[in-house]
């Protein structure tokens with residue numbers, strides 16, 4: 001969305017404004033981090049990346065009309081056609097400039113940031129639904145989409161780059177949202193995408209293995225998540241909501257600086273928002289909530305133990321945003337589910353078929369253990385592992401799938417730039433009983449075979465892609481939606497008299 005052009009010096013902090021070289025103080029129409037998206041009047045940020053270096057595209061950006069460049073590399077121009085600012089950390093400066101360009105949207109909006117390995121989308125959705133139910137318009141930004149209340153934009157990143165994020169928050173403010181609940185990924189924190197934003201509430205859900213291709217080890221992964229809570233992200237949150245059932249959460253509570261109010265949640269005795277008398281069934285979940293505001297009976301249509309944790313997190317976040325708990329729990333059990341999270345595929349077939357976004361060992365373990373508890377017959381799973389992502393999780397996910405199901409189909413997820421045979425080779429390292437795992441690279445065929453094996457009383461989990469409507473092969477994106485594919489296959493099989 002268009003926002004008024006601003007003088008470069010007004011967007012930079014005074015130190016950087018002093019370092020401005022070349023063209024004196026041009027008007028900036030637009031911010032850009034990709035030379036291919038530069039239009040006349042743009043301020044181009046040359047970002048050093050993993051695959052390329054933005055500095056190689058400075059000339060291209062200028063030829064497309066960039067009037068200013070921010071970079072970590074000093075450079076001389078023969079003629080002062082553009083303004084040039086050399087800084088130590090261009091990503092951090094990008095975040096500060098984006099915030100200034102879009103007139104500090106976090107000042108007008110209450111922000112709730114949700115971080116953790118698993119459950120961010122679920123908790124963000126729950127918070128958004130609770131707030132909407134109470135008549136409070138909040139935007140919701142994350143993996144499934146960017147919901148700006150009056151407009152929904154398809155999601156391209158769980159946590160968008162700061163220039164896109166501030167643009168979205170600016171739109172949310174223009175649409176008169178009271179605030180925004182957003183997923184904050186570890187990549188987002190590491191790449192300063194939310195740097196400098198003031199969070200009213202920051203929530204920590206859990207930390208289990210994922211993304212070690214990027215973070216190397218669990219300690220670094222944890223340290224990046226901690227930035228949202230300890231001021232390293234630029235500002236301290238007003239309230240921190242932390243899962244103390246999680247060992248990293250218990251540690252985080254001790255590392256949050258004074259001045260931040262902490263609300264803990266979990267099943268542990270010391271938690272401020274505590275669940276007890278948990279009743280799990282295939283239809284939903286109920287539990288007793290003990291909180292500083294009294295005891296409440298909570299009912300939700302979400303299934304599984306981990307959703308008790310997610311519901312507690314959502315209630316604690318809403319409490320941190322200043323809402324009454326007894327209002328928040330109203331109607332929870334009638335909320336629609338979350339797209340691609342334990343979503344039923346129902347064409348009247350005899351077996352239960354579910355699509356879920358479990359794409360880590362912990363999520364797969366939780367999902368399969370939960371389904372085992374509510375399945376009378378056989379439990380089957382179709383799953384795969386993404387290419388160009390954490391290789392180390394592949395054998396562990398296979399071990400979990402093999403151990404906790406009766407029969408599994410290992411297949412493609414998003415192979416990206418890897419060969420499926422190489423991904424399968426990593427996965428095979430985790431086999432426990434190879435007779436119960438079939439390797440079928442075509443995902444549609446794997447789902448078909450698993451459906452053909454499923455009878456009344458059985459349950460089939462199609463894991464890993466949830467709401468995704470594509471498969472990524474190399475640079476190509478092929479339409480593929482587990483929910484649509486499964487439905488179509490079931491209907492074809494019914495026509496052929498097979499189910």
Ligand SMILES: CC(=O)N[C@H]1[C@@H](OP(=O)(O)OP(=O)(O)OC[C@H]2O[C@@H](n3ccc(=O)[nH]c3=O)[C@H](O)[C@@H]2O)O[C@H](CO)[C@@H](O)[C@@H]1O[C@H](C)C(=O)N[C@@H](C)C(=O)N[C@H](CCC(=O)O)C(=O)O
Nearest residue numbers: 033034035047049050051052054057157158159185186187
């Ligand atoms: C691993 C990762 O996070 N990579 C991000 C990183 O890419 P990079 O460092 O490899 O960038 P690069 O391709 O080397 O390019 C460097 C710079 O040159 C620029 N460039 C490049 C080519 C060109 O012709 N012209 C040009 O200007 C690029 O725009 C970029 O600014 O910086 C890019 C620009 O800021 C991001 O778009 C990119 O996200 C990639 C696409 C990605 O897949 N990210 C995923 C892993 C991610 O962020 N996921 C999390 C969710 C994770 C979770 O589940 O928790 C998310 O928040 O979505």
Ligand SMILES: Nc1ncnc2c1ncn2[C@@H]1O[C@H](COP(=O)(O)OP(=O)(O)OP(=O)(O)O)[C@@H](O)[C@H]1O
Nearest residue numbers: 117118119120121122143306341356357358363367
């Ligand atoms: N609190 C939780 N603990 C463990 N597993 C969970 C939890 N919540 C959800 N899951 C599992 O993880 C999957 C992904 O959940 P969700 O999309 O809410 O997480 P996310 O953190 O947003 O994931 P991503 O990082 O990919 O955006 C679910 O489909 C479910 O199988």
Ligand SMILES: N[C@H](CCC[C@H](N)C(=O)O)C(=O)O
Nearest residue numbers: 359385386389413414464465
């Ligand atoms: N947010 C996750 C999504 C992974 C989903 C899975 N389908 C895959 O492609 O591995 C990530 O960036 O790792």
Ligand SMILES: [Mg+2]
Nearest residue numbers: 120121143183
């Ligand atoms: Mg998510």
